[in-house]
Amino acid sequence: MTPSHIAIIMDGNGRWAEKRSLPRVKGHAAGAEAVRRTVEACREMGVKWLTLYAFSTENWKRSKTEINFLFSLLGKFLEGEKANMLKNGIRLNTIGDISGMPDNIVKKIRAIQKATAPLSGLTLTLALNYGSRDEIIRAVKKISSSKPADTQKAFEDALDTKGMPDPDIIIRSSGEMRLSNFLLYQAAYSELYFTDTLWPDFGKKEIEKALASYASRDRRFGGY
Ligand code: IPE
Numbered sequence: 001m002t003p004s005h006i007a008i009i010m011d012g013n014g015r016w017a018e019k020r021s022l023p024r025v026k027g028h029a030a031g032a033e034a035v036r037r038t039v040e041a042c043r044e045m046g047v048k049w050l051t052l053y054a055f056s057t058e059n060w061k062r063s064k065t066e067i068n069f070l071f072s073l074l075g076k077f078l079e080g081e082k083a084n085m086l087k088n089g090i091r092l093n094t095i096g097d098i099s100g101m102p103d104n105i106v107k108k109i110r111a112i113q114k115a116t117a118p119l120s121g122l123t124l125t126l127a128l129n130y131g132s133r134d135e136i137i138r139a140v141k142k143i144s145s146s147k148p149a150d151t152q153k154a155f156e157d158a159l160d161t162k163g164m165p166d167p168d169i170i171i172r173s174s175g176e177m178r179l180s181n182f183l184l185y186q187a188a189y190s191e192l193y194f195t196d197t198l199w200p201d202f203g204k205k206e207i208e209k210a211l212a213s214y215a216s217r218d219r220r221f222g223g224y
């Protein structure tokens with residue numbers, strides 16, 4: 001069965017570039033193309049939710065040059081993809097503390113979110129300035145003054161992922177086998193898939209391999 005929600009930790013851009021004796025930013029530029037291919041492949045396969053880890057709360061540790069390049073790339077991606085999203089029924093969504101992102105990016109995101117809000121094909125969620133620990137702490141602050149009857153529901157509604165199903169599968173490229181502060185609460189019963197392929201080499205074939213692996217899994221959720 002095709003998973004309803006695929007979440008991806010897009011990793012390995014820097015190593016892809018280093019292998020080619022290119023500056024790291026070239027890896028990010030190639031990574032943006034992989035994002036386009038992946039969104040297209042998921043849409044074609046009828047996936048309803050695709051969540052991409054694009055910038056973590058820890059990625060601020062990187063150089064200003066690299067961070068600025070990533071943001072300018074994101075700005076270009078959003079501008080370049082708006083028409084495609086509208087044409088193909090792709091709804092844009094974000095998780096993470098967007099208020100910490102540059103104003104021009106926030107403006108672009110808000111505009112596309114508004115324009116694509118009625119669409120019901122694929123929901124593309126970009127995790128930006130996202131970290132699970134930050135998300136959980138913000139959620140706890142939101143509900144701490146209330147005394148909800150159903151604490152689990154109130155807590156889940158206070159998470160950035162409110163209204164989203166938990167990921168069925170979390171894919172990580174580049175051979176690293178960790179979650180790096182991504183969807184820690186939501187990953188409780190997600191299937192995990194790791195591949196050595198570096199993110200800039202990612203595309204339809206890799207998604208197909210991940211989904212073939214997913215199809216062979218026995219999801220028991222604590223039952224039989
Ligand atoms: C992933 O590639 C992109 C982001 C984290 C934004 P990396 O930049 O982490 O690439 P490696 O891990 O250094 O190869």
Ligand code: IPE
Pocket residue numbers: 009010011012053054055056059176178180
């Ligand atoms: C995770 O990759 C973050 C994103 C893909 C945005 P990192 O490259 O930042 O993770 P670590 O540092 O290897 O754990």
Ligand code: MG
Pocket residue numbers: 011012013
């Ligand atoms: Mg990395």
